[in-house]
Amino acid sequence: MLRMSWSTFRDRWQVFVGAIVTVCLGVALVQSSLLTLVSAATAKIPPGLSAAEERALRDGYDGAVALLGMTMGLAAFVAIFIVSSTFAFTVAQRRRDLALLRLVGAGRGQVRTLLVGEALLLGVLGSALGVLVGVVVMRLQAAMLDAFGFVPPGFVGEWRQWVLSVSGGTGIGIAVLGVLAASAARPRYGRWRHCATSAGRPGS
Numbered sequence: 001m002l003r004m005s006w007s008t009f010r011d012r013w014q015v016f017v018g019a020i021v022t023v024c025l026g027v028a029l030v031q032s033s034l035l036t037l038v039s040a041a042t043a044k045i046p047p048g049l050s051a052a053e054e055r056a057l058r059d060g061y062d063g064a065v066a067l068l069g070m071t072m073g074l075a076a077f078v079a080i081f082i083v084s085s086t087f088a089f090t091v092a093q094r095r096r097d098l099a100l101l102r103l104v105g106a107g108r109g110q111v112r113t114l115l116v117g118e119a120l121l122l123g124v125l126g127s128a129l130g131v132l133v134g135v136v137v138m139r140l141q142a143a144m145l146d147a148f149g150f151v152p153p154g155f156v157g158e159w160r161q162w163v164l165s166v167s168g169g170t171g172i173g174i175a176v177l178g179v180l181a182a183s184a185a186r187p188r189y190g191r192w193r194h195c196a197t198s199a200g201r202p203g204s
Helices: 002-011 013-041 051-093 095-103 108-147 163-184 189-200
Strands: none
Touching: 013 051, 013 108, 013 163, 051 095, 051 108, 051 163, 108 163
């Protein structure tokens, strides 16, 4: 089934473009927000500031951390929702093909394995692109936080190597959860059997 997932993904990559872009942007925003959040949470207060200035700077960093935390959660939620919607559309388009798989003996679990395999592939590809895009987004986020007065001028998020595993896990998680949500909404076994029978009739 995993080999079939790769074959389907390769032959019908056009229908997965929207999901790949969504995973890419979701990973980029989560990665950027996480790195900027950690940088803001661990930023050192420069010496020589008055008590009022030090308090204002700490409040700004705290506000940035809260805002970035909400951004991460919202980005992941929206990405999962869009991927599930996109994949539900692709599953609906391929209902005849999936019904034929059931007709030739594929079980419900095997069909789900096929879909999850496709999700893993688009998750890996989307994550790889998202890591690169996230570097650019991180600079934009730092500039926006500076413009809103949350952080002092010159603040930038620091790159950390461990974020690669987080970004990869985020991308794959978004893709798999989105696909599972989409596959859960597909027709039940009775309708699959009806579609399979219809697909197998001559002239159908």
